[in-house]
Amino acid sequence: MCSSKGVALAIAALFAVWLTANAGQAAAQGAFSVTSSDLHDGAAIGKAQVYDHGECKGGNTSPQLSWRNAPAGTKSFAVTIFDVDAPGPGWWHWAVAGIPPNVTALPANASGSGYLDTIGAMQARNDWGDVGYGGPCPPPGKPHRYIVTVFALNTADLRLATGRHALMFDHEINTALLAKASLTVTYQR
Known part of the structure; x- marks a missing residue:
């Protein structure tokens, strides 16, 4: 015994x-991670990604993004870009959900080119009031930080539809979160 x-x-x-x-x-x-040929962690965002309206004269092009090492059980991906330094609760620049699990990169201008529609993804309405990507255009003064996050999700069935506000996307994304990977870029006028 x-x-x-x-x-x-x-x-x-x-x-x-x-x-x-x-x-x-x-x-x-390795850990779940995100990289970009257009954005570099800790660096200033390029003119191509800046909003193109009013005092801001940029290309308003969504950045190229790639990710790797998604956790087992990933059924879809989502992407957000959020300005943590905007007055109030922050500012949503982009939210995308429903990216299939076999997609591990988005090309530059995925938002405006129609690419996201071809893969069945849906885009939120950003805080500019537009569906899709709306680049940085903060008030003149201090630099703002933009958090670019890719989320690995445990479902492909989020209760979302194109055009819903980004805050609703954020809520649903976080209820299905397996892992996330982020980089931070800045912009100042």
Whole structure:
């Protein structure tokens, strides 16, 4: 008959072996991450992505984004761009959901080119009042930070439709979150 102390030691040893094996696999796979040929973490956003209206004269082109190492069980992806320094609760520049799990990149101008429609994704209404991407155009003064986030989700069935406000997209995205990866860019006028 085994003692309870012997059983506990055996279980602890098996757990240590399992943990070591799985930690090595996770480290080999790497963390969920996002990169962009248009945006660089910590750097200023380019004129191509700046809003084109009023005092802002940019290309209003959604940035190229790529992501890798999505967690197992990912059924769709979503993307948001949010200005955390805007007055009040912040400013939504872009929210996209329903990106299929086999898509791991968006080309530049995915928002305006019709590409997102071809893959079945849906875009929110941003805080400019437009459906799709609306680039930075903060008031003159201090630089603003824009958080670009890609979300790996555990469902493809979010209760959303194109044209709903980005805040509603944000809520639904966060109810299905498996992992997220972000980069931060800045813009100042």
